[in-house]
Amino acid sequence: MWLKFKWDMFVTSFIPLWVTIIVYDLWDLIKQLNQSLKEDDNLSEILCSFAYESIIQLISIMIIFIIVMTSIISINNFLKKKEDSHQNASGMILAAKKEKQLSAEFLLAYVLPLIAFNFNELKDLVLFLLYFIFLAFLCIRNNNFYTNIYLEFKKYRIYSCDIERYFPGNEKEVFHDSIIISKDDITLFEKKTIRYYDFDNYTYIHIEEKKANE
Amino acid sequence: MSKNLLINVCDSNNADNYAWSMLFFRIDRRSDTQPYTFYKMRFKNDGYLLSYAKSLMNSVKKYQISPIETVQEYDGNNTKVSCDKISLNNELIAQEWSLFSDALVKPSDEKIKNKINGYILYGTERRDENNTISFIKMANPFTNLTNKSKVFFTTTADDELDLFSDDVCRLYLNTDILITGTTLYTYNYSFERLFDIEKTMSKIKKEAIQRITDTNVFSDADQFTAYASQYTSNRTFVTLKQERIDRIKNNKNRKAVAGLLKLELDKAGKIIIDSKEKAALLIKYLCYKIFKDGETNDVLEASSISTLTIE
Numbered sequence: 001m002w003l004k005f006k007w008d009m010f011v012t013s014f015i016p017l018w019v020t021i022i023v024y025d026l027w028d029l030i031k032q033l034n035q036s037l038k039e040d041d042n043l044s045e046i047l048c049s050f051a052y053e054s055i056i057q058l059i060s061i062m063i064i065f066i067i068v069m070t071s072i073i074s075i076n077n078f079l080k081k082k083e084d085s086h087q088n089a090s091g092m093i094l095a096a097k098k099e100k101q102l103s104a105e106f107l108l109a110y111v112l113p114l115i116a117f118n119f120n121e122l123k124d125l126v127l128f129l130l131y132f133i134f135l136a137f138l139c140i141r142n143n144n145f146y147t148n149i150y151l152e153f154k155k156y157r158i159y160s161c162d163i164e165r166y167f168p169g170n171e172k173e174v175f176h177d178s179i180i181i182s183k184d185d186i187t188l189f190e191k192k193t194i195r196y197y198d199f200d201n202y203t204y205i206h207i208e209e210k211k212a213n214e
Numbered sequence: 215m216s217k218n219l220l221i222n223v224c225d226s227n228n229a230d231n232y233a234w235s236m237l238f239f240r241i242d243r244r245s246d247t248q249p250y251t252f253y254k255m256r257f258k259n260d261g262y263l264l265s266y267a268k269s270l271m272n273s274v275k276k277y278q279i280s281p282i283e284t285v286q287e288y289d290g291n292n293t294k295v296s297c298d299k300i301s302l303n304n305e306l307i308a309q310e311w312s313l314f315s316d317a318l319v320k321p322s323d324e325k326i327k328n329k330i331n332g333y334i335l336y337g338t339e340r341r342d343e344n345n346t347i348s349f350i351k352m353a354n355p356f357t358n359l360t361n362k363s364k365v366f367f368t369t370t371a372d373d374e375l376d377l378f379s380d381d382v383c384r385l386y387l388n389t390d391i392l393i394t395g396t397t398l399y400t401y402n403y404s405f406e407r408l409f410d411i412e413k414t415m416s417k418i419k420k421e422a423i424q425r426i427t428d429t430n431v432f433s434d435a436d437q438f439t440a441y442a443s444q445y446t447s448n449r450t451f452v453t454l455k456q457e458r459i460d461r462i463k464n465n466k467n468r469k470a471v472a473g474l475l476k477l478e479l480d481k482a483g484k485i486i487i488d489s490k491e492k493a494a495l496l497i498k499y500l501c502y503k504i505f506k507d508g509e510t511n512d513v514l515e516a517s518s519i520s521t522l523t524i525e
Contacts, residue, residue: 002256087233087260090343143323165319168336168348168393169302169311173319193343195233201320 005078006140006199008071012150013139017111018064021119025057028120060119072150082207088195091204094162094174096186102158106147110135143199146179156205159186163204175202182206216285216299216399223347223394224275229268232337232347236263237321238355241331243410250317253326255333266385267335270349273387278401285399290415290449300405302396306418306452310409330354332408333385336393350391352404356381415448422451426500431462432487433480441493450501458500474506474513475499 032054036046051058082088117128139145146158159180164172179202180186186194186206196204236255243249257263279297288300302311318334333355336348358381359366367375390404398405406412423442432438461467465483472479475495478486487493498504504515 081260085260086230086340087264089233089235090338090340092343166338166343166346167315167319168334168346169315169398170344170346170396171315171319172344200323 003140004074006143006145007136008074008078009145009148010136010139011067011071012075013106013145013148014111014114015068015149015153016107017114018068020115021064022061024119025061029054029057056122056125057120060125075150079205079207082197082205083210086209088197088207088209089165090193090195091163091165091175092191092193093180093186093189094164094191096159096161096180096190098185098187099158099160099179102147103149103152107149143203146181146199146203148181151181154183156181156183157185161186178202178204180204180206183208217279217282217297219394220279220285220297220392220399221275224271224279224392226268226272226275229264229271229337231341232267232339234263234267234335234337236333236335237318238326238330238333239317240326240328241408242328248313248317249410250314252318252321253330254321254323263335267337270335270385270387270389274349274389274392278388282401288400288452290452298400300398300400302393302398306411306414307398307405307409310411310414314409326356330356332390346394348391348393349389350393350405350408351386351388352390352408353386355383355385357384358382412448415452419445419448419451422454422501425454425459426497429459429463431468431485433482433484434487438485438487438493441487441490442497444490445494445497450497450503453501453503455500455502458502462500471499475504 033050036050114128114132118124119128148156159182161178161180162174162176163178163180164174166172180194180196181204182194184206195207195209197207198204236257237252238255239253240251241249242251282297284296285299286296288298288304288306300307302308331354332350332352334348334350336346339345339347358379360379366378368378370376390400390402391408392399423439426442427435427439462471462485468483468485469479471477472485475492477492477496480486485496487496495504498515504513506513
C-alpha cells in the first residue's frame with residue numbers, strides 16, 4: 001500500500017500536465033474531426049478513418065484518465081482510512097511557517113518542461129515516457145512528492161515546521177524544517193500536538209482524526 | 215511493587231490508548247559509529263498492529279509477568295524466576311542505548327536486504343505522549359517455512375496448488391525486553407547481546423580494578439592488578455560495593471576482612487596478594503559475592519544476593 005500511495009501521490013502531483021495533454025489532444029482531435037466532416041465521404045467512413053488516424057491521442061487520453069482517476073480515488077480512500085483510524089502517530093509543533101512558493105516552483109521546474117513534448121509524435125511520446133519514468137523513480141525513491149497539486153485543490157497547504165516527536169524511553173527528538181501538508185492552518189497549532197502520517201522523518205500529512213462516535 | 219507496575223502496564227485493555235509503531239532492526243558491530251539500523255514497517259491496515267499489540271500484552275502479562283516472583287535490579291547473575299530491571303541511564307547500557315535510540319528516531323524506508331536481528335513494537339499513549347511502552351524481541355521475524363521436513367503449498371485463483379517458497383514474517387507473542395518510562399525490564403539475557411554488554415563489562419572491570427587498587431591497601435599494588443586482571447568473569451564487577459571498599463580502607467576492618475578470607479598482611483598492615491586465587495577471593499568479597507553467616511560463622515559464596523524485606 002505504501003508504494004502504491006507514493007505512486008498515487010506522484011501521479012496526482014502532475015495533474016496540470018495531464019490536463020494540458022488531454023486539452024492538447026482534444027483540441028487536435030476536434031480540429032481534425034472538423035476538417036474531415038467538411039469532406040464529402042459518408043459519416044461512417046469519416047469516423048473510421050478519424051479513429052484510425054487519431055489512435056495515439058485517443059488511447060493516451062483514455063490511459064491518462066484511468067490512471068489519474070484511480071490515483072485520486074486511492075488517495076481519497078487512503079486519507080479517509082487514516083482519518084477513521086486512531087493509530088496515527090503524534091508530535092508537537094514547535095514552530096511553523098507557510099510555504100507559499102513550493103507549489104509554484106514545482107509547477108515551473110517539473111511540470112512545465114514536460115509540456116514541451118509533442119504528444120502527437122510517437123517518438124516524442126516515447127521520450128516523454130522515458131523521462132517520466134526516470135523522474136518517477138527518483139521522486140518515489142526520495143519521497144519527493146509532497147508538492148501535490150491535487151492536495152492543493154483539496155485545500156491542503158504546505159508548511160515548514162519544527163516538530164517534536166516521542167520515542168521509547170521517554171526520548172524526544174525535534175525534526176527541524178519538516179514539511180507538513182495540512183488542511184488546517186498549522187501556524188495556529190504551535191505548542192500543540194497534532195496527529196500525522198509520515199512519508200519519512202521530515203515529511204508529514206496532518207491527519208484530523210474523526211471522533212469515535214462520528 | 216514493580217511486578218504490579220508491569221501487570222498494570224501490560225493490561226491489554228490499555229492497548230487502544232496507545233498509537234503503535236513497529237520497527238525492525240539490524241545490528242552490525244563492524245560499524246564503529248552506529249551499529250544499529252532501523253527499518254520502519256508499515257501495515258496494510260492499522261488495525262493489524264493494534265490487534266498484535268493487544269495479543270502481545272495479554273500473553274506477556276499471563277506468561278511472562280504473572281509467573282515471576284520478584285523484580286530485581288540487574289546485577290548480571292539474577293535467577294531465572296526473577297525479572298531484571300535496569301535504568302536506561304545505567305552506565306552498563308547508557309552509551310549503547312543512546313546509539314540505539316539515535317538510530318530508532320531516524321528509521322530507513324529502504325527495502326530490507328540484510329538479515330534482521332530483532333524488532334521493536336512501541337506505543338505512545340494518546341493522552342500523554344511522553345508515556346511510552348516498548349517491547350523488543352531479539353529474533354529475525356522473516357523465516358522460510360519450507361525446510362528439510364516440510365514443504366508448503368498455497369492455493370491459486372484456479373484452485374491449484376502452487377509451491378510456496380516466499381519468506382513469511384512471524385511476530386512472536388512474547389518479548390525479551392520491556393521498556394516503560396526510563397526503565398528496562400528483561401526476562402532473559404538477550405539485552406546483553408543487544409547492547410553488547412560484554413564490551414561494557416570489560417571496561418567496568420578495568421575501572422573496578424583501578425578503584426580497588428586506588429585504595430592503597432596492597433603490599434604490591436601492581437601484583438594485585440596483574441592477578442585481578444586474570445579474573446575471568448567480568449559480570450562480578452557489576453556489584454562492586456563502595457561500602458566494602460571503605461571497609462578495607464580502614465586498618466581495623468581490613469584485619470578482620472583478611473582474617474575472614476585467610477589473606478596475609480605485611481608489617482604495615484597491607485594485604486599481600488601473591489596468587490590469582492587470593493585476588494579472586496578479595497574481588498568476590500568486594501563485589502558482594504562472599505559473606506559471613508552470622509549464626510554459624512561460615513564463609514559463604516553466592517552468585518546473587520538480595521536483601522529481603524520481612525514484615
